[in-house]
Amino acid sequence: MKRHWKVKMSMPEQSLPKSTFDVKQFVDFMYEDLPHIFDDQGIDQTAYDERVKFQDPITKHDTISGYLFNIAMLKKIFTPDLYLHWVKPTGPYEITTRWTVVMRFLLLPWKPELILTGTSVMGINPETNKFCSHVDFWDSVKNNDYFSLEGFWDVMKQLRIYKTPDLETPKFRILKRTSIYEVRRYSPFIVVETDGEKMAGSTGFNTVAGYIFGKNSRTEKISMTTPIFTQAFDADMSKVSIQIVLPSEKDMKSFPEPNQEDISLRKVEGGIAAVLKFSGKPTEDIVAEKEKVLRSSLLRDGLEPKIGCLFARYNYPGRTWNFIMRNEVLIWLEEFSLD
Numbered sequence: 001m002k003r004h005w006k007v008k009m010s011m012p013e014q015s016l017p018k019s020t021f022d023v024k025q026f027v028d029f030m031y032e033d034l035p036h037i038f039d040d041q042g043i044d045q046t047a048y049d050e051r052v053k054f055q056d057p058i059t060k061h062d063t064i065s066g067y068l069f070n071i072a073m074l075k076k077i078f079t080p081d082l083y084l085h086w087v088k089p090t091g092p093y094e095i096t097t098r099w100t101v102v103m104r105f106l107l108l109p110w111k112p113e114l115i116l117t118g119t120s121v122m123g124i125n126p127e128t129n130k131f132c133s134h135v136d137f138w139d140s141v142k143n144n145d146y147f148s149l150e151g152f153w154d155v156m157k158q159l160r161i162y163k164t165p166d167l168e169t170p171k172f173r174i175l176k177r178t179s180i181y182e183v184r185r186y187s188p189f190i191v192v193e194t195d196g197e198k199m200a201g202s203t204g205f206n207t208v209a210g211y212i213f214g215k216n217s218r219t220e221k222i223s224m225t226t227p228i229f230t231q232a233f234d235a236d237m238s239k240v241s242i243q244i245v246l247p248s249e250k251d252m253k254s255f256p257e258p259n260q261e262d263i264s265l266r267k268v269e270g271g272i273a274a275v276l277k278f279s280g281k282p283t284e285d286i287v288a289e290k291e292k293v294l295r296s297s298l299l300r301d302g303l304e305p306k307i308g309c310l311f312a313r314y315n316y317p318g319r320t321w322n323f324i325m326r327n328e329v330l331i332w333l334e335e336f337s338l339d
Contacts, residue, residue, distance in 0.1 A: 026122075077106060085100070175336070191268060216259055310331075
């Protein structure tokens with residue numbers, strides 16, 4: 001059933017005295033309404049003035065009908081999903097929302113995934129008790145004014161081809177995306193691992209691959225997943241392990257025991273990680289340089305990266321063109337807040 005915006009105080013048609021204006025009602029409303037922006041129910045347009053300012057770095061509208069048209073267009077050419085993180089009052093007649101939008105572009109054969117994160121500052125008209133402005137600020141650009149060439153280029157860059165196998169991956173939610181890295185919240189996952197030699201090397205892969213291909217206590221074959229992780233446990237990357245993520249349908253006790261002493265199963269507790277994605281054939285120097293760029297960016301942004309890192313390979317060497325290979329460097333963070 002379609003909802004209709006209704007002020008819970010009194011006299012919605014008249015100006016409210018400042019002493020009785022309660023911005024919390026708008027916070028509660030947005031927690032309920034905004035998650036429906038891209039579904040069949042949609043947002044409640046009666047909560048907005050007819051003349052209302054909508055703006056982000058590359059689009060601008062001055063009516064509610066224009067904004068609804070923009071939403072309809074996004075639904076037609078993308079498969080957008082919005083994840084609402086929080087809603088807060090940030091002024092006497094203003095609330096701010098923080099969100100992540102994930103969109104898959106359907107018009108290109110490789111259907112690239114576009115990620116936008118940021119905040120929306122929403123002004124309230126006390127004369128009508130309705131929203132009169134909605135301005136988006138993206139985390140990935142510095143110039144959020146309309147029309148931002150930086151914002152346009154940020155979208156264009158995300159249309160590039162990355163070859164990602166259609167296999168299970170560790171589950172995560174993107175909390176924030178800057179021009180350099182993403183911040184993800186990973187759910188726990190289980191890996192089978194053994195010692196490796198180099199971050200970009202393949203030593204140890206055949207050993208852990210043998211485990212999932214049936215060289216285990218039950219000769220059980222286990223589904224392949226992606227990516228292959230190589231983890232460095234120290235700052236100079238001298239001690240590494242190579243890991244295959246095991247399917248999430250089972251817990252630790254359900255997997256067969258390894259046949260070899262140098263293989264072990266381990267539960268990764270998950271947490272918050274910063275991730276830098278790049279393409280091309282990875283070498284030891286390239287991985288080290290990407291780790292350096294990511295770590296320095298985190299420190300510059302006031303975050304606390306942990307010692308060590310993970311290198312994620314999504315493609316089989318020699319079976320994928322270098323320029324569409326998907327690689328990632330991950331660094332776990334001590335703590336992270338979206339406030």
